[in-house]
Amino acid sequence: MKKSIITLILASFVLTNISPVATFAIGDKNKTKEPKKVSISKSHKLRAKSDSFKYEYVNLDWWNNFNDTILTGYIDKAIQNNYDLKAATITVDEYYQAVKMQIANQLPSATVGLGTGYSKMPYTSSSDWAFSAPAFASYELDLFLKNKNKTDATKKQYEASLQDERAAYISIASAVGTTYLNIVKLDKMIELQEQIVSDRKTIYDLMLLRNKEGLTSTSDTVKANKSYIAGNTDLTEYKKQRSKLLNQLAVLTGENPNNSEQLTRTDYDNIDFSGVIPSEISSEVITQRPDYLKAEKMVEKAGIDVTVARKEFLPTINILGIAMFLANDFGSILTTKNMLAALGGGLNLPIFTGGKRRANLKLKKDVYERVLNNYYQTNLTAIQEVNDAMVSIKLDEQKFNDTKKQAKLEREDFGYSTNKYNQGTISKLDLIQVKENVLFTDKMVVNDKVNCLVNYIGLYKATGSQL
Numbered sequence: 001m002k003k004s005i006i007t008l009i010l011a012s013f014v015l016t017n018i019s020p021v022a023t024f025a026i027g028d029k030n031k032t033k034e035p036k037k038v039s040i041s042k043s044h045k046l047r048a049k050s051d052s053f054k055y056e057y058v059n060l061d062w063w064n065n066f067n068d069t070i071l072t073g074y075i076d077k078a079i080q081n082n083y084d085l086k087a088a089t090i091t092v093d094e095y096y097q098a099v100k101m102q103i104a105n106q107l108p109s110a111t112v113g114l115g116t117g118y119s120k121m122p123y124t125s126s127s128d129w130a131f132s133a134p135a136f137a138s139y140e141l142d143l144f145l146k147n148k149n150k151t152d153a154t155k156k157q158y159e160a161s162l163q164d165e166r167a168a169y170i171s172i173a174s175a176v177g178t179t180y181l182n183i184v185k186l187d188k189m190i191e192l193q194e195q196i197v198s199d200r201k202t203i204y205d206l207m208l209l210r211n212k213e214g215l216t217s218t219s220d221t222v223k224a225n226k227s228y229i230a231g232n233t234d235l236t237e238y239k240k241q242r243s244k245l246l247n248q249l250a251v252l253t254g255e256n257p258n259n260s261e262q263l264t265r266t267d268y269d270n271i272d273f274s275g276v277i278p279s280e281i282s283s284e285v286i287t288q289r290p291d292y293l294k295a296e297k298m299v300e301k302a303g304i305d306v307t308v309a310r311k312e313f314l315p316t317i318n319i320l321g322i323a324m325f326l327a328n329d330f331g332s333i334l335t336t337k338n339m340l341a342a343l344g345g346g347l348n349l350p351i352f353t354g355g356k357r358r359a360n361l362k363l364k365k366d367v368y369e370r371v372l373n374n375y376y377q378t379n380l381t382a383i384q385e386v387n388d389a390m391v392s393i394k395l396d397e398q399k400f401n402d403t404k405k406q407a408k409l410e411r412e413d414f415g416y417s418t419n420k421y422n423q424g425t426i427s428k429l430d431l432i433q434v435k436e437n438v439l440f441t442d443k444m445v446v447n448d449k450v451n452c453l454v455n456y457i458g459l460y461k462a463t464g465s466q467l
Contacts, residue, residue, distance in 0.1 A: 040155060044096050054079050057169035059465040063177065065275030066453075068266050071180050074253050078176050079169065081254025088168040095158040102154040106147045108139035116330075131330045137321040141345075146311040149304050156301035163294035166464075170290065172252060174461040178454050179249045180265060185450040186242040188268035189443055193235045196439050199432045200228040206429050268446060277393060277456055281463060286382045289464035295375040302368040309361040315349035382462075389459035396455055400448040407441040414438045 038046075047053055058079065063072050079085065115132045142148055207224040210216035246260035255263070286292055320343070327338040350357070417434040420426045460467050 040096070040099060040158060044093075047092075051079070054085075054169060057166045057465065058173040059460075059467070062275065062460060062465065062467050063173070065273055066177075067272045067274060068270075070264055070266055071177065074180060074249065075173050075176050077253040077255075078172050082172050082252060083254065085168055085172055088165040092158070092161045092165050095154070095161040099151070099154045099158050102147075102151045105140075106142060106151060108137055110135070110137040112136075128328055131327055131333045133325040133333055135323040135325075139319045141317040141319060143317055144311050144314050146308055146314070149308045149311065153301050153304040153308065156297045156304065160294045160297040160301070163290040163297065167290035167294075170461055170465050173465075174457050176249065176252050177457045179245050179252065181271075181450050181453050181457075183242060183245045183249065183263075184265050184268050184271065185446055186238055186245065187265065188446045190235065190238045190242065192439050192443050192446070193231065193238055196436055197228070197231040197235055199436055199439075200224070200231045203429060203432055204228045268450075271449070271453070273453055273456065275456070275467075277459065278467075281386055281390065281459075283383070285463045285466050286379065286386065288466045289382050289462075291378050292382055292464075295371075295378040298371050299368075299375050302364070302371040306361070306364045306368050309357070309364040312357045312360065315347050317345065317347050319343075319345040385462040386459070389455065389462040392455045393452065393459060396448065396452050400445070400452050403441065403444045403448045407438070407445050410438045410441045 058075065060072065060075070063075055066072070112135045113133065115134070117130045117132075119128050119130065140147065204221075204224040204227075207216050207221045211218060211221045243261070246263055247257040249255075249263060250257045250260040322342045324340040325333050325335075325338050326340070327333040327335070332338060414434050414437070417426060417431050421428065421431045
């Protein structure tokens, strides 16, 4: 009878999660309840079923303000194919598995085995078979919630990894947008530079003819040739930059760089950003940046680690259950008459560890202070980056408007020069030189316009895509 009772105790012990449960009510009882949070396990499983969280990370609706399906298509390809993003998502799963492992440490553990043996005594003809089935169950009674605190710490690490993942998606989306727009800019710059080179070639040819007729000095002809060669050099540099950016865009979107020259893009003249850029940003947006949220989680984790280090000074309470089944006949091995069972517990309190626990507590406090200072620095850096982005937008837009005015004046001047040429008061050489001024200011307009768009992306990144 006693053996049967012990067996039932052991079975219930193995199958039951023994953990203290406590409920605390703090503050006003009539306070509105916060929305129920989704468990880490449930939210992680939802991630595996849908990629919607990835598009929420990059705020794809904001990218639609560019009204460019090619650009949004590249961002979508990067979300699906970029290897850095895949690695970031896998890292999140690694931290999730670490949480599951730590949760397992809060549960009882049970081990069963099966063994057999054959024996024959000397000077006898008799022999016996023996079968054994040992079972062990153990549980660390988490009376002081130390293991729960460790689990909470791993959960904070998991939550921090989610912010790392989000930061990676925002960064890659920003890189795709910036690279794409710079490629479009270089397409236009190359087009304008080719016109400049063509005009300088015409000037050089005219100077050669005039030099042969004694109307232009050899020095001026050499200068025209130098200008033509310099124009070709600038054209080659633009093409080199475009090829490098095309290779970069291919890698960002998970494509083979060998085919980068075939990557499609819109024409510069079709760029149409319709988004509204705010004149000021609320400081609250800082609290939604992934680096800020990660720093916050790491401070919380460091605080929990200090608590765990303090609890290392408390005793450890262990419960152990053992059941041994031993029989000569395998068919009757699991009967209670062949069972030996025991259930016990113990308390373990280290008295002397050479100062290890004190050093560990001091270490965790130092880590907490370091992480807290990193949190403060992250806050300041976030404010700086948002302010820098706002200043860049304001001043570059002002510069862009001034450049457009300058380009308009150059075109008016070119119109007057064209009239003079038609009237025969200036030469074709003079007209071409005035035309180059128009092309040069057109290049400035292209550069400044794309710089403004890149600044918008910089603000998007600085605010954690929360525009």
